[in-house]
Amino acid sequence: MLQTTIALILFLAPLAYSPGPGNMVFAAMGARLGLRATMRANLGYHAATWIVTLAVGLGFSALIDMAPTAFSALRLAGVAYVAWLAWTFLQAGLSGHGRDAVGIGAIGGALLLVFNPKAYVIIALMFSQFLAAFPMPGVSTVIWIATVFALNNFIAFLLWTVVGDQILARFRSPAHARWLNSVFAVILGAVAVWMFFAGQIGV
Known part of the structure; x- marks a missing residue:
């Protein structure tokens, strides 16, 4: 079981620690709000990660296959939500608000x-690659994989949030805060565009 768990972590490492859309969102929030103010959002994200991973592992993925319209609606809702986050960053940049802004919460x-x-x-x-690789691929194994996945992602997002927080430490003046908020608004806007077109081309 230990060897399979190590293989799972190695499989997840490039997905979790590379600068993907989720990491960029939390790096942006870390830069705008600081590590402490983003912790509830990080915990909420990964609590949901654990629950969703359990659901998929127990067969929820079959529902996705049976309801492609709902899957597309979910994708568009995600695009809209990230675009809204980009808008709040842009407004903060235009108004001059910086680290005093309120986080999005759990x-x-x-x-x-x-x-x-x-x-x-x-x-x-x-799950398609690793569930059968464990000695006893049952409910306990699904729980174990979900826990490893959520914890690994939590650590990765925490590191990216710290990176964002350290970026802000170099931009303490209001003028720099406005500039940084505007930059991250553009980054989050680009993430929203990527999410939209990636779903269109099926990658």
Whole structure:
């Protein structure tokens, strides 16, 4: 079991620690709000990750196959939510608000995961590759894989949030804060565009 778990972590490492859309969202929030203010969102995101991973592992992925329209609606909701986050960053940049802004909280963090259909695809892929590789592929194994996946992602997002927080430490003046908020608004806008077109071309 230990060897399979190590193989699972190695499989997840490039997906979790590379600069993907989810990491960029939390790096942006870390830069705008700081590590402490984003912690509830991070916990909410990964609590939802654990629950969704359990659901997929126990057969929820079959529902996705049977309801492609709902899957597309979920994708568009995710695009809209990230675009809304980009708008709040842009407004902060225009108004001059910086680190005093309020974070999105645990529920907002959970919505980021729920509205990210690509997460369902990655989770389904993970189970297709690793569930049968464990000695006893049953409910306990699904719980174990979900826990490893959620904890690994939590650590990765935490590191990216720290990176964002350290970026802000170099831009303390209001002028720099406005500039940084505007930059991250553009980044999040680009993430929303990527999510939209990636879903269109099926990658």
